[in-house]
Amino acid sequence: MKVSAEQPFEIVYSLFSHEFLGLLFESFVIQLDEKGRLSLANQNISSVNAKEFAAGLDETDYQLIKMMDEMQQDAITKKLNTKKLKAKEYLRKIYDPKTGNKAAQEMLELKLEGLRSKILPKLKGKRLFEMANDGNPIWKEICVMPEPATVLFHFRRNEENTHYFPTLKYRGEKLEWQYKNAYLVCHEPAWLVADGALYHFAKGVDGKKLSPFLNKKFIVIPKKVEQQYYEKFVTQLVASFDVYAKGFEIKVERNIPEPVLSLSDLPGSPSIDLFGNKEGDGDEDKIVFDLKFQYGNYAFRSDDTAPNNVKLEQNGDDYTFYKVVRDGVREKSYGDYLKDLGLPVRSSRFALEKSKAFGWINSNREKLEEQGIRIQQATNGKGKKYFIGHAEISVEVTENIDWFDVNALIKFGSYKIPFAKIRKLLLQGKSEFELPNGEIAVIPDSWFVNYTEIFAFLEDNEKIQEEALMLKKHHIALAQELQSNNLVQLTMSRKLEKLRDFSQIEDFDLPSTFHGELRPYQKAGYNWLRFLNEYRFGGCLADDMGLGKTVQTLALLAHEKEVNPGATSLLVMPTSLIYNWELEARKFTPGLKVLVYTGTQRIKDNTRFAKYDLVLTSYGITRLDVDIFKGFYFNYVILDESQAIKNPGSIIAKAVNELNCRHKLILTGTPVENGTMDLWSQMNFINTGLLGNQNMFKKQFLLPIEKKNDMDKAAKLHAMIKPFIMRRLKTQVATDLPEKVINVKYSSMTESQEKAYEEIKSYYREKIVSELSVPGLKNQQFTLLRGLTQLRQIANHPRLTNKDYVGDSGKLEDVIHMLHETASEGHKVLVFSQFVRHLGIVREFLDQEGIKYAYLDGSTKDRQAQVKSFQEDESVKIFLISLKAGGVGLNLTKAEYVFLLDPWWNPAVEAQAIDRAHRIGQENKVIIYKFITRNSVEEKIMALQERKMALAGELISTEESFMKSLNKEDIEALLA
Template identity: 55%
Template sequence: MKVAPDQPFQIVYSLFEHEYLGFLFESFVVQINDKGNLTYSHQNISAQNAEEFDEGLDAADYELIKTMDQMQQKAVFNHFQKKKMKLDEFFLKVYDKKAGDKILQDEIDRYLEIRRSKVLSLIHGKQLFEMGKDGEPTWKKITISDEKATVLFHFRRNEENTHYFPTIKLKEEKVHFFQNESYLLCKEPAWMVVNDTLFTFEQEVNGNKLKPFFNKKFILIPKNVEETYYRKFVAPLIASFDVYAQGFEIKSEKLLPTPVLSFSELASASQSTGTLFDTPKANTSADVSKILFELSFRYGTYSYKADKLKKVSVSVEKQEDDYIFHRVRRDSTQEKSFIDTLTNSGLPLKSSRSTLSKTNAMSWLNDNLATLREQGFIIDQRDASVKKYFVGSTDFNLEITENIDWFDIKAVIHFGEFEIPFTTIRQYVLNKQSEFKLPNGEYAIIPDNWVTEYSDLFAFSSNGADNITLNKIHVSLVKDLKDGNHAKVAMTRKLEKLLDFDEIEDTPVPAKFKGTLRPYQQAGYNWLSFLNQYGFGGCLADDMGLGKTVQTLALLQGEKEKDTGSTSLLVMPTSLIYNWEMEAGKFAPGLKILNYTGTNRNKNHERFARYDLVITSYGITRIDTDLLKQFYFNYIILDESQAIKNPDSIISKSVRELKSRRKLILSGTPIENSTLDLWSQMSFVNPGLLGTEKFFKTEYQIPIEKRKDEAKMRRLNALIKPFILRREKTQVAKDLPEKVENVHYCDLSAQQREYYDREKNAYRNKILDLIAQDGLQKSQMILLQGLTRLRQIANHPSMVDETYEGDSGKFEDITHMVSNALGKDHKILIFSQFVKHLKIVEQYLQAENIPYAYLDGSVKDRKAEVEKFQNNENIRIFLISLKAGGLGLNLTEADYVFLLDPWWNPAIEAQAVDRAHRIGQTNKVFTYKFIARDTVEEKILKLQQSKLKLAQNLITIEESFVKSLSKEDITNLFD
């Protein structure tokens, strides 16, 4: 019967017992008559229709209704059904008396108990009834007691057994609940209904402790299980509740707590420990081994774990045939204070325990030992008889003094009373072994902070004849130790200036250098001269177009004027030879230059001495290594030094064999793929700066690239900072005209979209199936193939299908913008990484009779194409492929740059724009990046932004970008 919400009504809650699920509640609204009495008109309500009766409901009602909904059998069925079956079938199967699912029954019971407890916590002040057998919701009123009951547990021990029973009082009256239709409504915590009154307890009690006594007057504990029962059941009961006992004694005691922090070593699969007299072997057992800390509180002779903060703990003492229960009132406030002390010092506890690696554990313990003891902690090693660890003070006193060509290291290291040689600690740290045996037999653990703070010092220092030394190239490491108060340092102010670029003194420009250096170029020349003076190598990594060539020529001219007999070697990509010759003729015409290239080159290394500068290519260097290494050069300079980014490549190995007094590298992108690129190039200019390749990978590459370790990134930056000079255009070239960057989004044509979606779906299924079958690693080739194909289709489907006769949305936008720009007399550079794409544009230009210059890898005469574009007013378009035109071109006549497709490496993209936006440009430069909307082009750009934030200049190439993708990333790319 429906209830009218616009007429007086009352919300009521009705209790009934389900065949399988036990006690459940339902919510109803009942119409009220003119006298204010409940009528028989009622209606079940749920969260779905409760708002109809909002006027008569409060927040508690809404919460009650929602919770009761979750308890209904349909809700339980929907929550727990694992297989498709009908509701009746589910309950018959789960609750079958012989073959029922006991585990699932327990899960359902826990689920309902949580909700019963919640309902009962909210029910106060509401109207509660027992439901009649006919479904009448207001059959019998249940009174909800305003007061809570108390319980007293009685134990009566005699020679044969112990009787145990509870008495309950409500409002000072004893509650009789034995065999009188009373029932337990909820177990955790206990709620009972006795004589139609619902109540709970002042001190929460588990209903299972009361349930047996609804049908039993007492429980009998036989003598033979007495002790076990007393310890496991009676003692916790005495701790939590009032107990009346006959036959044994309960003593209440109040004592002060003493915190005891015990530690023990957890067994590991294999452990290897060195002594002071061993040569340590590489071993990570100290990192794998664990130390277990456990906190307990000692009250007199009693000890309690700190896993639960109890008001009272009970210990059982047996004296012959008698028992004494020692009821100790604990100081929970003080105990919590002790726990907070450990947490605040870096040892958070879980269930009174904490586990740390051995090195972390002993470092923490030694760092906090004095404070813990001051606050009353007892430190106890449980397995000290087997292997005792050193616990005490440790000191590392370090002094570093600048010498002529190196730093002298003096270190005094103490573990308690023992002084340990620096070389000993160094060997253990380098071999990843942090544990060793002291002369007194105790085992010492090298503190973690020593490994962190001094790891580079351990790695880069070396044993001299009488002392320990450090190469001066590690000046930034010394400065960091000084700034961190980890060492006393004596270093000249002049050397410190290398770490502060702004303080390097001016060096006069060579007398015969032609031209004027801009202020930042003068600063770069000062820096190069400073490195030269100290015998350091360096990397000039200025942005493209800022004049790395000019700064280097000033250095070379200065070297000639200091020593006319010095010859330097300049190695570069073949495409840059012409540009270097032109620039040298302009700025340093006095340099005598040998162009050592071509198949007919004179292979006589002795004639190098007659020249100031030998210019050659990486290819020639690779071929003529044996000849070139016979000559001792003044400088070896590598332009576009990323050519040696792979340390295992032939060219990397070749240039390392060459001999010179100084080394210099030039690169706008010293990192393209990974930090190992940096190691390869910096190890060429300053051998030893970053350690061995194996050391660098372990200490820097893996932590930075795999674990995103910012501390390692900062340390690496500190090491290389003095030897890398990088300025961006925005910082220094204030006189450059504005560069306006635009992203032009293109919509695929209908035919192109159909083609793209078909290919995308095919590759998506193929790639995801392959990942599921072989894993991500083995799927990268097909992934790269699929992404490349989709990117080409996004440009123009004819790039992958010669039979395609449809149109392309992007191509239409490109030709429209080309036509528009030409109509306003602009000169345009058009870049693509796909030669096929350039050819499509070339066909359009030919059909329209538009003259153009063209450059890809197959063009032999680069110079002619560059000059044609720069000097011929009629040639207003230059088509350039990424690989052929990304380096060494000065195309300042252009004021528009079109990037036809997004590139994996944003730095290379920037280099393309820099062909036009560089020193000498007088016009505002407009760049347009064409992106096909709703394709992998757009999604790749978003992925790059989220994945390439490891370091500001850590840039990726195609293969490494693909390796960084997760399965989720790949799925999103092909969605």
């Protein structure tokens, strides 16, 4: 009968008995009459048509309708009915008394029982009916009782048997339910219909405990099976439900639980080194934590969810049941507390590596004691007996003359263990040792975490006594860090303490032989170098390019000449820098006797070194002549561009480490180019052993930092090297810089480049000199300009004049190196050349290296796009610009460096190029590098310009005016 959703209606649920499937529910919508009563007009409602009656449904109704759909015969048999029989036919077949399928029956009942257990709780507040035989869905209403009923199980024991029966109560009133046509709708848990009402029960009573009594007053347990019945059935009943007994006793204990953390071994196949790194494939031995609760004489594991426990005792003919009622709320609070401490043992056992386990115990011992949580070792008469008392370590570090004395003591309870005795075990990664009482002490993991470095870097100091330990003074930062974390007691001089903060270092006077002034940040660098000198520490001056590492170093060497007049220092650098150092030394420290030890004609005699204050040489020569160098004891060995030794396995790195000297210093703008090992190699050169050996450094720092991104390890490494690295960024010292800093970078020609240069120079020298002897020849200036231009191009790169040239260029090598350095430091640089082909060569290299750049020459169409890319894209650090295209009209305020790849005739044009970066809106100080090829026409032009300008008192403005100003001697000098 159709129900109209436009008229008043009500959703109801009906219970009916299926021929095969037992009790099922079905949902109906009933039309209401004019008085609001249920009428006979009804129709089935399912998920298909439920939305039509949405006005009368809530979320629970939708859920009930869906579940009731799932229990109808077509839906419930769909998956099992693989032969696609009609549902009724399929059910008749599997329920056939003779040929039926018991397994299928059980599967269907299991699914239906699950659906009933979900449907019944949701019927609270809904209208439920029994369906009539004629299909009327509202034949007899069943009242769904909102509160749970209670069950009390009775046992009455006499001399012959025991009577067993349940009584039911609802809201304290006894229910009459036996012999009343009551029936169970669901068994797991029990839902009972009695006298027109639907009841559910507290404590999850199952239907099997009620169904025998629907039409029976009690069950009789004969005397002969009494004991077995009590042990197997009554014990479980007493544990879970309320029981009233006569003829035997039930004693109930309600104690406060005592939490106990039980420890047991879980063996592995470990091999863990000092730094916590696994060696081999095995797992470290573990300790298993098991949380238990003690109630008087009874103990329960935390993951045992039974609320109670019952034990039966028989004394002759007397039975006593002992019931322990657990305090679930209090037990949970202990479990939650331990979880907050990092030990989730509430629902299961929890295993930790042995050193971590005892570290956790040691760290949380006081908290556990405050909460009354007891720790005990599970003993079965086998295995190790561990020390589980209080363990502590104390370390005292005291400054001595050239080292720190280290006194470390470990205490396990009342036992004091000298650190030196177990140091070998620690270095082997063994965390266990035996105490005098036979117990096994386990070193907590926190000791390894906190003291790893100091354990590793300690050395035996047999000069004092056999078991004395010392720490080299260059590990000062390590000692200070441990002190700041209250891990050691550190005693040292106030002067050495100042190394923690550079600003507190003493201000030293500059040597009188130093010709020049140092900017404030450079003076601070000089003071730092002097401080390191006093303590015989090695140092790394790692200022940004252009901030004056050379001049700070020369000031230090000038001081050394004053205090150690007979001492000789060695400065090793890339070949291209030797001439620059020679020029700078002449300018700032003319009093230093400098020997340039390079070239094939060098005299390989180290006794000559003693006649000089400073020996300049290259990495290549050092590698070749290492036996000569290591036979001389230098005052300082200084490495410029020290990233040259970043690979500790390289020949040059091994060579410089063989050199003998009093002090060591390295200079670099990029101490780390490729990875953390770069740092180790350079730090190990200046302060041998500062970061341990290579293998130790790799395990302790390199792998955690590079592979695991361990920020704590990175911070610790930074703290250790910080006192020995002075690094100022250009942005940090901007206020100390002048508006423009102009540096000249001299490059040396390669052998093949020099050969190409000499061929062209000889040709034009002969041609021009012969033309000069002919009076009135007008094309002399043209020939001279053409010749000088070709020589200038070859000074840049011979490919500018000869596209078939396959050799290299000294200037290109220097330019590329410095581009790498500025870009790696995060700076932006403008690269100017008046030769587009020269920019093309640089561009070709950047493309090969995959380095992003902006580019501008006369053929560039979208100039603004290139400018925007350089100004706004942080990944674009380099802008290649030709002189004619970019000399004017550009605003490139993001640039911090300007590279001028070739000198120009007109200094005014050069100034315009610089001003592309150095202009209004520029927040950075601009550092300019002019690249000049040594012993080339570039160097001679620059010298001539300076002389001509000084004589004339005016600028040479054009190529033509420059040519006109040259006399015969000038031309011959240019082509000499």
